[in-house]
Amino acid sequence: MTKKGLKAGARKKRRMYLLLTSLAVLGLAVMLVLSALEDSIRLFYDPTEIAEKGIKPGQNFRLGGLVENDSFEAQETGGILVNKFTVTDGNETVAVIYEGLLPDLFREGQGVVAEGAMNGTGVFVATEVLAKHDENYMPKEVIDSLKKRGEWQRTEASKDDTP
Amino acid sequence: MHKFANPARFMRLSNMFLPWTTGLTLLLFAVGLYYALVLAPEDYQMGNTYRIIFIHVPAAYMAQFGYGVIAVASAVGFIWKHPLADQAARATAPMGAAFTALALLTGSLWGKPMWGTFWIWDARLTSMLILFFLYLGYIAVWQTIEDHVRAAKIASIVAMVGLVNVIIIKFSVDWWNTLHQPATLMRMDGPTIGGDMLAALLLMIGAFNMFFITLLMWRIQSLILRRRIRSLRMQIGGGQG
Numbered sequence: 001m002t003k004k005g006l007k008a009g010a011r012k013k014r015r016m017y018l019l020l021t022s023l024a025v026l027g028l029a030v031m032l033v034l035s036a037l038e039d040s041i042r043l044f045y046d047p048t049e050i051a052e053k054g055i056k057p058g059q060n061f062r063l064g065g066l067v068e069n070d071s072f073e074a075q076e077t078g079g080i081l082v083n084k085f086t087v088t089d090g091n092e093t094v095a096v097i098y099e100g101l102l103p104d105l106f107r108e109g110q111g112v113v114a115e116g117a118m119n120g121t122g123v124f125v126a127t128e129v130l131a132k133h134d135e136n137y138m139p140k141e142v143i144d145s146l147k148k149r150g151e152w153q154r155t156e157a158s159k160d161d162t163p
Numbered sequence: 164m165h166k167f168a169n170p171a172r173f174m175r176l177s178n179m180f181l182p183w184t185t186g187l188t189l190l191l192f193a194v195g196l197y198y199a200l201v202l203a204p205e206d207y208q209m210g211n212t213y214r215i216i217f218i219h220v221p222a223a224y225m226a227q228f229g230y231g232v233i234a235v236a237s238a239v240g241f242i243w244k245h246p247l248a249d250q251a252a253r254a255t256a257p258m259g260a261a262f263t264a265l266a267l268l269t270g271s272l273w274g275k276p277m278w279g280t281f282w283i284w285d286a287r288l289t290s291m292l293i294l295f296f297l298y299l300g301y302i303a304v305w306q307t308i309e310d311h312v313r314a315a316k317i318a319s320i321v322a323m324v325g326l327v328n329v330i331i332i333k334f335s336v337d338w339w340n341t342l343h344q345p346a347t348l349m350r351m352d353g354p355t356i357g358g359d360m361l362a363a364l365l366l367m368i369g370a371f372n373m374f375f376i377t378l379l380m381w382r383i384q385s386l387i388l389r390r391r392i393r394s395l396r397m398q399i400g401g402g403q404g
Contacts, residue, residue: 019242030331034331102279103276104209104212104276113342130283130342131277132344133208135347136347136355137360140206
């Protein structure tokens with residue numbers, strides 16, 4: 001290697017170290033920022049966290065969890081559809097009331113994210129209800145035959161669920 | 164390494180590969196779409212609506228893959244000053260941006276009937292939108308800085324800094340609670356999809372991948388040719404053009 005080549009090699013090495021250290025520092029900085037922002041990046045709170053945090057009535061936030069089995073009830077009063085259900089995380093539960101149409105995937109035992117606020121009586125009044133889809137995809141036929149044999153249990157539902 | 168960085172050699176090699184990758188792309192799309200639209204059964208909850216994942220998932224995957232290609236090519240260009248690496252990074256950007264837009268659009272179309280909303284500012288959707296803006300920023304650097312060497316340098320820094328976002332996209336559904344579901348394919352305990360559904364998804368990912376590679380070779384070729392034309396014009400015209 002010529003003298004010039006050596007110098008170029010040294011420059012390459014310097015650039016590589018510069019790059020690696022800058023990326024490491026950047027990664028660390030981003031990690032710190034993200035962990036500091038943890039509370040605002042998360043989309044929703046589950047019922048246990050709500051019970052722990054003691055959120056005041058009227059304060060807007062998002063509630064997330066599973067719709068408890070056999071908790072769903074819909075009534076039509078004066079042309080308005082009123083939905084009532086309970087959101088659970090297996091530990092605590094929150095009663096929810098929502099006026100309006102629910103998305104296709106809304107089901108008992110399935111994930112849901114609702115936006116709204118607690119009222120004075122400890123009921124969550126939702127202004128928007130979104131259904132959460134889980135990561136499972138399955139053919140209809142498979143579920144049907146499992147149901148026939150009585151082996152089908154909803155993956156996300158609570159363990160005592162017997163459909 | 165220097166052997167492959169030679170533009171003339173790249174032209175020769177890519178001309179050899181292009182007919183094969185083009186054919187493979189068409190074949191994979193034909194078989195993949197047949198699996199996706201005919202053979203794969205309906206989902207137990209979503210019926211036929213779930214079939215959008217056969218576009219959405221490969222597009223989102225290619226969006227991140229494309230950014231990875233740009234970042235690696237940028238690092239090679241930054242450290243070893245290979246002009247071909249810069250060209251490869253530059254050629255990838257509009258494709259990556261298009262795949263990101265496609266992923267955002269298909270996700271949004273699926274989100275409205277299934278979730279109940281076109282858009283929500285959860286960690287996955289937001290980081291994906293940031294990826295789209297990173298692509299646009301990267302393209303803008305190349306568009307606005309005239310000096311090629313300087314443009315390559317600044318663009319490569321933008322690309323490498325933005326790489327952290329790709330990591331955030333991947334783990335956003337694990338680190339924070341989101342409306343978007345967690346990973347179906349790339350998970351520790353194996354995919355939560357099976358049979359013809361899985362086959363269709365993998366075939367479509369393969370098709371998108373081959374499409375990406377084919378398009379990238381074409382784009383690098385055209386960038387090389389464009390530079391050649393420019394330098395020829397400079398020789399003839401004595402510096403103008």
